[in-house]
Amino acid sequence: MIIDLIAGARPNFVKIASLIHAIQQDNASIEFRLIHTGQHYDKNLSESFFDQLQIPDPDKNLGVGSGTQAQQTANIMMRYEALLNENKPDLCVVVGDVTSSMACAISASKLGVKVAHVEAGIRSNDKSMPEEINRILIDSISDYYFTTSRNASGLLLKQGVSKENIFFVGNTMIDTLLKFQPKFRKPIIWKDMALSKNEYFVLTLHRPSNVDDPVKLKKLLELLNECARNLPVIFPAHPRIKKFLKEQNICLDNFKFTEPISYLEFNFLVANAKCVITDSGGITEETTVLNIPCITIRENTERPETVEIGTNVIVGTEEKKIRKAISTVFTNDWKTGQIPELWDGKSGERIIKILKDFNL
Template identity: 60%
Template sequence: MPKIDLIAGTRPNFVKIASLINAIESSDKSFEYRLVHTGQHYDASLSESFFKDLELPEPDFNFGIGSGSQAEQTAGIMLNYEKLLRKNLPDLCLVVGDVNSTMACAITAKKMGVKVAHVEGGIRSNDLKMPEEINRIVTDSIADYFFTTTTSASRNLVNSGHSQESIFFVGNTMIDTLKRFENKFRRPGIWSELSLRPQEYFVLTMHRPANVDEKETLKSFLTEIINHSEDKKIIFPIHPRTSKTLDLDEIINSNLHIIPPLGYLDFNYLVKNSLGVITDSGGITEETTAMNVPCITLRDNTERPETVEIGTNDLIGTNPKNIAPAIKKILTNNWKKGQLPDKWDGKSGERIISILQEILVE
């Protein structure tokens, strides 16, 4: 029976992989799979909560790579995956997203003669200062099959010289998982602690190096957000990278509530019921579009333009002075009405597995 490796290393990866595993388990199981966790996100308690929340099986392999520089993580993942492949080659290596694990396993598999499929292929920010953009370009340059979230991503691949026959527009696996678990979202503890009410607070997330690594830059963002959110509470599940920079003594405000990172079901409950989200994440802009929640993105570019052109996201750049007018639009109920992009219907994983079944029996 054909066998594929499903590669995941970070929490967003698990959300995408959950869709695929659910589709495999619901199919006639014409191929086997190994779930390979590189351990790139190394918070054990949070990783465990994601596996439980998303009803994922225990990984067949966990490399436990942990923190380190870009080169250290990439090299560690490649060395571990190569050892695994030397013992047992799959028929296909399937990678998702754009993290170091994606690129590292794609390169390793390809050099070992294993074909590579890339879920979320073709998306581009056209900003080579982003490590993720480099990972995308490298992975797409060597992959054999591409599963795209939008027709614009498919077009990017064609323009890069890939054949139409290798590109499959299937939709967004992140949205599969969101739709599947939406009725299981749960109130986090902070809800009752702060007596939160629907549409009466903002959710804030920040983790990109350009936004959080310099103390004064981060402080200026937070000051603008606090000063222009009126009496609305701001719930800030803080990323480990951000917490290293933030001096809590300098950002004291009764409306800003900094909390530890949340599990998938808890976090999305907060997002779904919020007045709006302020973020520099790409994946969250997809989820807010799917849930029709206003989203302000603190970036100069995005690899997910459909969330701006069709969805509820507004890309306001990285000038903190742009924050006030954006928040005002939300507070005065003047935010744009979003729509769901084509094929973001909860069936992307099913489409991918159906295509893989055909590929693997060729």
């Protein structure tokens, strides 16, 4: 069996790594092509990410680059379609909910290549998020569904997906986290900023709802700066955010801005932080497994298990809720989390075992 593994953004490679390791360890009768769409370009991704995750360089880089979502979608579809016309795999495996996953799933399905969706069935029920549209589209045309929770499997069943095509396997992102946890390493900023365990915050913000409105962004960052109580806030900020702060002459005394941080170093920071503040979904999964308090600056989540049994709390952008959550961190009254079912580091192995049984 020959499968295409599709990745276009950093979280995709973290999830795909688990599948590659499982194929290699099992000596499975599965050949794969690692397809990098080029949706995101990151120096840490291109120069060190593959080495850190112990995965091979991509077999093909579609090189789509930046652009609007429509432009990226069109370019990915056209370039992947051309690749498929040269050599079709037996199966196209897409992970998560980025534009690359959606676009490649459509191209594959239109050319009669079966599609498997890893991380199927999750929903935020918020269609203002581009990722939500992608999830719905991918699930609507997939042939096989690998889910991270029983809730996700249940949603697919309610939507008419055949039970025989749904497989509750756990979370491949957590596979990679657990595999490489012993190799987490201090970034240069640990020494340069004189950081110490449990004495700093980690912040990530990227969603348009948080960063595209200058007034809202300024208010949010100044609030977080105040609530940090003189502890450092480590923020790998996008260049446009740094530019905005400089232009507006906004002073954030507690903020420590960094360049993008590689996987092993970033997760070292997360694992030793007092708290993580984020609008990312994937990071809430990692903090739950690492048992680190996590505050989500969103109104909803597609990963409810991180809230229901994990360490994540959703506060939106309401000042009162943000203040209360951070205050709870300082009083050490944060809830004790549990690790969700099958988030045990073996999800990739389960997926590859299932794929081997497919008669494609």
